[in-house]
Amino acid sequence: MQISYGGLAVITILWIYEGYRYSNTGYFSPLGWGFNVLFVLMWIWRVVFKYTYILREGEMEIISHGVGISRSFKVDLTKTESYTNKYIKSFFRKTKIRHYIHRYSSVDPNEQRLLVFTEGKDDKKLAGVIFKSSERFMRELRKQMPDKFLNLD
Template identity: 55%
Template sequence: MEELYREESGTSGQRKIFAAIALLMIASLFVHEWMGFQASHRFDVLGWGMDMVLLALWIWRVSFGYTLILYKNKRLEVISHGLGFIKRSYVVDLTRTESFTDKYVKSFFRKTQIKHYIHRYNSLDNNPQRLLVFTEGKKNKLAGLLFKSSDEFIKQLRKQMPDKFIQL
């Protein structure tokens, strides 16, 4: 497949600092649980479990990068890569696109019949959230792909589907 445009997710220094502070806060929760275990010799399943969930969420939102690839044959591929060994791909057939926008406004899209959202972005990326709404499956249910990209990527996408763009 011939590529039209490719883009990697990026990070800013300020957002890396926020991510580091969040990780330190999560680490302090683990220390707190450890101190409680040392004092009482009782394992707090709920406390340790919540700490693990917070750590997993932090890893998911910060440790993964994304590559957006726009192909000539009206396909958009989002490749997730992280932790050095995980790599997954999600492909959207752009011929099934209902609309897309350069800004994701939650209150506007809450009123739609989008059945599920596919989140494919790194929280450290400075680019704004974008939304691509498309139909999927045999029943043509609406789905939304949330991603972050540059304005240049949106320009390339608009060239592919000028009539599907919604200005918010």
């Protein structure tokens, strides 16, 4: 939660700086104001959006919702390579995971989790979805796929 307030404080200072600069010099910086708008949008995406995780037989669905927008992302669990109860960046850095999909709110107090799955033609490319879920959700996931669990505690 402190990170979200810290980020908002930095964004506020940048807006004040651009406003002060414009009022004193009359110079409008499209790049400065553009970055300010971008930072606000990024902050909203990381803090305001909430995520719902739904586990079905053979499928995990992640629904993101906030500010009137709702999107769904589904992972076919039959294509899962592995999943873990704790995402440790240094541990996964040397793997062949092509890209990571972030589906969590920064203010969610739960631990970051990682599910690695195959995608693309012939299912040869690895992708990872980083999410924050409860321990109960992880227990249910372990019931479906006990052999693919990596315990990183």
